[in-house]
Amino acid sequence: MELKITDLTKDFRKTRAVDQVSHTFQSGVYGLLGVNGAGKTTLMRMLTTLLNPTSGAITWDGEDVFKMDKEYRKLLGYLPQDFGVYPDFTVQDYLMYISTLKGIRPAAARARVQEMFHLTGMTQFKNKKMKSLSGGMKRRAGIAQAVLNDPKILILDEPTAGLDPSERIRFRNLISELAADRIVLLSTHIVSDVESVAGQIILMKDGKFLVTGTSEEIIGSCPDRSWICNIPKDQVLTCHQRYRVANVKTLADHAQLRILSANEPMPGAVPEDTSLEDVFLSYFGEKSGGEDGNGMV
Amino acid sequence: MVWYEIKKVLLRPSCQIALLLLLLLSGRFCIQVMWGSENAYWINEDGQMETGYNAMKKLRAAQAEWSGELNQELLEKALTELKQAESEGESHPEDPDYAYKRCQGLQNIRALMNNAFKSNYVWKYEDWYLAETLEPEQLSDFYENRTRQLKDWLYDENSSGYQAFSEQEKQYLISCYESLETPFEVGYTTGWDMAYRISYYIILYGSILMAFLTAGIFANESRWKTNSLYFCTVLGRQKGTAAKLTSGFLLTTIVYWGVLLTVNLITLGLMGFEGGSCPIQADYHNWNRIYNITFFQRSVYALADGYLLWMFLSAFVMLVSAASGSLSLSAVIPSLLMLGTDFLDRHGYVEKLSDVIRLFPHKMATAYGNESVVLYSVFGKIMPPITIQRVLYFCLTILMAIGCYQIFRRKQVR
Numbered sequence A: 001m002e003l004k005i006t007d008l009t010k011d012f013r014k015t016r017a018v019d020q021v022s023h024t025f026q027s028g029v030y031g032l033l034g035v036n037g038a039g040k041t042t043l044m045r046m047l048t049t050l051l052n053p054t055s056g057a058i059t060w061d062g063e064d065v066f067k068m069d070k071e072y073r074k075l076l077g078y079l080p081q082d083f084g085v086y087p088d089f090t091v092q093d094y095l096m097y098i099s100t101l102k103g104i105r106p107a108a109a110r111a112r113v114q115e116m117f118h119l120t121g122m123t124q125f126k127n128k129k130m131k132s133l134s135g136g137m138k139r140r141a142g143i144a145q146a147v148l149n150d151p152k153i154l155i156l157d158e159p160t161a162g163l164d165p166s167e168r169i170r171f172r173n174l175i176s177e178l179a180a181d182r183i184v185l186l187s188t189h190i191v192s193d194v195e196s197v198a199g200q201i202i203l204m205k206d207g208k209f210l211v212t213g214t215s216e217e218i219i220g221s222c223p224d225r226s227w228i229c230n231i232p233k234d235q236v237l238t239c240h241q242r243y244r245v246a247n248v249k250t251l252a253d254h255a256q257l258r259i260l261s262a263n264e265p266m267p268g269a270v271p272e273d274t275s276l277e278d279v280f281l282s283y284f285g286e287k288s289g290g291e292d293g294n295g296m297v
Numbered sequence B: 001m002v003w004y005e006i007k008k009v010l011l012r013p014s015c016q017i018a019l020l021l022l023l024l025l026s027g028r029f030c031i032q033v034m035w036g037s038e039n040a041y042w043i044n045e046d047g048q049m050e051t052g053y054n055a056m057k058k059l060r061a062a063q064a065e066w067s068g069e070l071n072q073e074l075l076e077k078a079l080t081e082l083k084q085a086e087s088e089g090e091s092h093p094e095d096p097d098y099a100y101k102r103c104q105g106l107q108n109i110r111a112l113m114n115n116a117f118k119s120n121y122v123w124k125y126e127d128w129y130l131a132e133t134l135e136p137e138q139l140s141d142f143y144e145n146r147t148r149q150l151k152d153w154l155y156d157e158n159s160s161g162y163q164a165f166s167e168q169e170k171q172y173l174i175s176c177y178e179s180l181e182t183p184f185e186v187g188y189t190t191g192w193d194m195a196y197r198i199s200y201y202i203i204l205y206g207s208i209l210m211a212f213l214t215a216g217i218f219a220n221e222s223r224w225k226t227n228s229l230y231f232c233t234v235l236g237r238q239k240g241t242a243a244k245l246t247s248g249f250l251l252t253t254i255v256y257w258g259v260l261l262t263v264n265l266i267t268l269g270l271m272g273f274e275g276g277s278c279p280i281q282a283d284y285h286n287w288n289r290i291y292n293i294t295f296f297q298r299s300v301y302a303l304a305d306g307y308l309l310w311m312f313l314s315a316f317v318m319l320v321s322a323a324s325g326s327l328s329l330s331a332v333i334p335s336l337l338m339l340g341t342d343f344l345d346r347h348g349y350v351e352k353l354s355d356v357i358r359l360f361p362h363k364m365a366t367a368y369g370n371e372s373v374v375l376y377s378v379f380g381k382i383m384p385p386i387t388i389q390r391v392l393y394f395c396l397t398i399l400m401a402i403g404c405y406q407i408f409r410r411k412q413v414r
Helices: A040-047 A091-101 A106-120 A135-147 A165-178 A191-197 A215-221 A233-242 A276-288 B002-010 B013-035 B052-064 B072-090 B098-102 B104-116 B136-155 B160-164 B167-178 B190-223 B227-231 B236-271 B295-324 B327-347 B351-357 B361-366 B385-409
Strands: A003-012 A015-025 A028-033 A055-060 A076-079 A153-157 A183-188 A200-205 A208-213 A225-231 A244-250 A255-261 A270-272 B376-378 B381-383
Touching (some): A015 A055, A015 A208, A040 A153, A091 A106, A091 A135, A106 A135, A215 A276, A255 A276, B002 B236, B013 B236, B052 B104, B072 B136, B236 B295, B295 B327, B295 B361, B327 B361
Parallel strands (some): A028 A200
Antiparallel strands (some): A200 A208
């Protein structure tokens, strides 16, 4: 079970969305981290055959996935970022329809849909129309449709975007449950999501893979480290201009800053353990404050 | 899969409104045609005009006395009755409608006589009282006159027909006229005529509403942002796309035949089935038509042509829908094709393109109602537009369905 991308490139007119990326995915959860516009969605759309690459190859166990066509798509489960639904279908209709599209026979589909209701806790909502579901419930229906065919490759594009904290935790746990014996590729710009479920992390920027590895390896690769500095409140702005500030905590008589720097930024700065969020900020800098950045610094 | 596609369409409130409008529109056309005085009326004893079902019952009973083979005997009988009513009418100066009221059952035969003995080949008689001036011995020329008028029109250097047709086309027209079986049958045919007229309106205007039903089949996938999921499923690009096309055509078929057959059966049930075996020329309005078909055949052909027209439009709508991903564009473009060309055609804005415009789809709905004679020569064979349209739109429907399938299954999602 090996999904391999080799020199994968995608150009949109003058923009290069994905730039010669290569990687081999084997069983496990992969977290794809990057800011908006990093090329994550384009990469995922190529992996799901929704887009043809400009150059490079995607192979499954050595076979070109575009030549495999239906055989490859049989292995796929996909939850898109902009997950749309058929508004007038009930949840049950929706899942039965997707089962049909996935080539699951009706009797097997009925049983599988029931399983999905239990897995996602949607049994009581099965007769609700899709348009009446909350964002969190829609995402649950989304994950249910993605795993209906018990896919070998599960691709989840920003699955927790727009969810409240409790829904996000529920969702992360669900992904962990589903991770056994399959490749799960989870794209997000919410660091804590990746940190909690992904065995392997890929940092993506400007269409390229910056760093890949485990959480520890990624943290170890970061040239900066974290420092805690206590400064007078009126110097906060100056520090913002001089250093990469990961966090500001305003206390009664002073401010406490978390600064990312290779060297001691100021006398009295106390070194701290570097987190994945610090690494994210170190690599992506100002751009990392995109929408939904509640998992970041 | 087809069922889910149909369900997607039928569950949309806009489609439910379109279907409801189609039903209301059909009802409106039924009332307009059945109760409209231009289609059938009865002058009662008080000289008042009656329309609608009751008028139809009286007209039907009166015409039943004058139905049968329109041979010399019936023509002479009608002429005698007309003359007698006219002379008796002179002794009833207080009632100017006396003669008309007495002869309401044979007014169609009178108009046929007027047509047969009018001085030249024009589409309608000019003198309503021409029939009363005829002598019985003249009536033997009743059928021959029809062909003679045509020949005069085609070969008289001063007539409009002289320049309008090639020799081959003239021979074609003459052969159409000569092959009409005579003497033909006359009788009450209003039920069939009304059913045909109602069908025409529904086919033309209903097709616009039908476009709204099929417009979303492909376009909604991108509108609802379900396309990215749809295309990465096992069957989405192949069987899924085929199912979408099938559902579009199936929906068109069910709605078309459901509405048209119901409306035709109701109209014929109310207004009468009789007269279906009469040739269309038995109605004086159709005296100059080149199609040698009965009223029943005309209805069958018109419904079949209308079905082809709707299937063509469905294929066109789905093609635009699949290519553009836009719901409004896919609903509007085919509507423009139907109503826009109809408008240009009616107002003569495109004189130079008139020969081409006559082959446009909106003309299929009026194939047997066109008063002007237009012929086309294809590989040396002369034929009316409807023959070309049938082949053309059948082929285009298939080509567009294939095109739609190929475009949609290769869609990429950015």
